[in-house]
Amino acid sequence: QKEVEQDPGPLSVPEGAIVSLNCTYSNSAFQYFMWYRQYSRKGPELLMYTYSSGNKEDGRFTAQVDKSSKYISLFIRDSQPSDSATYLCASRETSGSRLTFGEGTQLTVNP
Amino acid sequence: DGGITQSPKYLFRKEGQNVTLSCEQNLNHDAMYWYRQDPGQGLRLIYYSQIVNDFQKGDIAEGYSVSREKKESFPLTVTSAQKNPTAFYLCASSIRPGLAGGNNEQFFGPGTRLTVL
Numbered sequence: 001q002k003e004v005e006q007d008p009g010p011l012s013v014p015e016g017a018i019v020s021l022n023c024t025y026s027n028s029a030f031q032y033f034m035w036y037r038q039y040s041r042k043g044p045e046l047l048m049y050t051y052s053s054g055n056k057e058d059g060r061f062t063a064q065v066d067k068s069s070k071y072i073s074l075f076i077r078d079s080q081p082s083d084s085a086t087y088l089c090a091s092r093e094t095s096g097s098r099l100t101f102g103e104g105t106q107l108t109v110n111p
Numbered sequence: 112d113g114g115i116t117q118s119p120k121y122l123f124r125k126e127g128q129n130v131t132l133s134c135e136q137n138l139n140h141d142a143m144y145w146y147r148q149d150p151g152q153g154l155r156l157i158y159y160s161q162i163v164n165d166f167q168k169g170d171i172a173e174g175y176s177v178s179r180e181k182k183e184s185f186p187l188t189v190t191s192a193q194k195n196p197t198a199f200y201l202c203a204s205s206i207r208p209g210l211a212g213g214n215n216e217q218f219f220g221p222g223t224r225l226t227v228l
Binding site for chain 2: 004006008034036041042043044045046049088090097098099101102103104
């Protein structure tokens, strides 16, 4: 079993829709949870991170972690065509430097 | 301009050849990483280095080698022993874990796409 699992999609939504992206993880030692955005043929860039359980909001983006169910979510409100990209969730332990990535979900927002 | 550079952007290799991918950073980061990305498999860690002259194997190190002689540079050699080397290779760097007091974000380079002919 992979330590971080993510539905690869693809996911296609109309402009303005609310997008929900999700991951599950199995390692109870994971404390940091990240979402990276990767445009086609580019390197990933960090979008948001959260520590332990809870919500974090940044503009149209909300990251949510539920440690009791080992569930990680990213919500995008008022989605735009420029949000079209692959979204990767990642997790790591408190003391470690290694990130464990999900497979990535390919999102297309149609104008 | 601070950041991570990878070269070349595209690389073609004949079977049986070794090739070296370059990764340079001017962020003064201690830690550097190499990942491989294949469709449907996310990013998989090949090697990482937390300090100069030291590195550790990741999850898929077989057929690869690295060196870390300078803080700024972490080249990856794809050897002929790597049976399926065609992939997108990503280099990343971060501050040393434990120094941040929080998240040690990994910054990624633009990637090198390697194709075996």
